[in-house]
Amino acid sequence: MFDANILTQWVNAAFNENRFLYVLGGIFILGVLVKSIVVANYRKLIKGAENMNQAESAVLRQIKMRIDSVREVQGIIVEPEALVERQLNRCKILKLSINTMDSLIHWCAVLILVWSVAGLIVNRSAINMFIGIGIALVLEAIDYSFDTDRLRKEFQTIMIDYIVNNGVEKKRELEETLSETNLEDTDSEMKEIILNQVIGEFLQ
Numbered sequence: 001m002f003d004a005n006i007l008t009q010w011v012n013a014a015f016n017e018n019r020f021l022y023v024l025g026g027i028f029i030l031g032v033l034v035k036s037i038v039v040a041n042y043r044k045l046i047k048g049a050e051n052m053n054q055a056e057s058a059v060l061r062q063i064k065m066r067i068d069s070v071r072e073v074q075g076i077i078v079e080p081e082a083l084v085e086r087q088l089n090r091c092k093i094l095k096l097s098i099n100t101m102d103s104l105i106h107w108c109a110v111l112i113l114v115w116s117v118a119g120l121i122v123n124r125s126a127i128n129m130f131i132g133i134g135i136a137l138v139l140e141a142i143d144y145s146f147d148t149d150r151l152r153k154e155f156q157t158i159m160i161d162y163i164v165n166n167g168v169e170k171k172r173e174l175e176e177t178l179s180e181t182n183l184e185d186t187d188s189e190m191k192e193i194i195l196n197q198v199i200g201e202f203l204q
Contacts, residue, residue, distance in 0.1 A: 020119050020128055024112055024135050031108030031139050035146055038102045041093055042151035049158040052166075063087045067163055080163040084156050105143045109136040 048057045052064055066087055070077055077083060091098040116132025 020115075021131070023115060024132055027108050027112050027115070028135050028139055031105035032142060034101055034108075035105040035143060035148075037093060038098060038148055039146050039151065041091075041098065042148060042155060045091075046151065046155050046158060049155060049162065052162050059091050063159070067166075077163055080160045081156070083163070084159045088152070088156065102148050105139060109139040109143070112136040112139065 044057060045059065048055045048060045052060065055061055055064060063084075067077065067083065070083065089097065089099060093101045112132050113136050116129045116136070119132065120126060120129040
């Protein structure tokens with residue numbers, strides 16, 4: 001049979017002042033660590049995107065393959081922004097999408113607030129709640145200072161420039177190939193005309 005006293009003892013132990021602070025500290029460290037991983041991944045993508053032809057990142061290689069396959073099918077990429085956005089949304093860190101990992105620090109701040117309010121209800125200690133609110137605000141400030149939105153836009157800009165410039169190069173190469181082919185055909189026709197004239201003069 002369920003014993004309410006055991007539950008009460010467990011709740012009191014969970015919200016013991018020392019354990020309460022340990023939990024807040026653990027959530028805080030988790031949020032900062034995950035955000036740092038996201039920032040590091042964005043910077044790695046930006047660095048690799050600056051030289052796509054020699055990209056070592058598996059993510060960048062997949063994006064490049066997708067870009068090439070779309071260009072082969074469609075001939076031209078009409079909306080490079082949408083293509084880059086879709087490919088970036090598919091990027092994963094530790095089996096989670098980069099967007100989910102990026103927002104995790106915010107949810108850690110929310111969890112700290114919830115835990116603080118629960119601590120106030122159980123222990124009736126306003127001090128712990130104010131500590132929790134302070135930690136949550138610091139976590140939000142750290143989230144803002146990392147500014148992953150700027151890094152994301154920088155990566156998208158580099159990739160869009162790559163798509164546009166690469167498309168121009170491909171078009172120029174195609175035009176040069178067609179031009180050379182036409183010249184070769186013209187040369188062949190001229191040679192044939194001259195040969196026919198020579199044969200005609202010889203026969204006369």
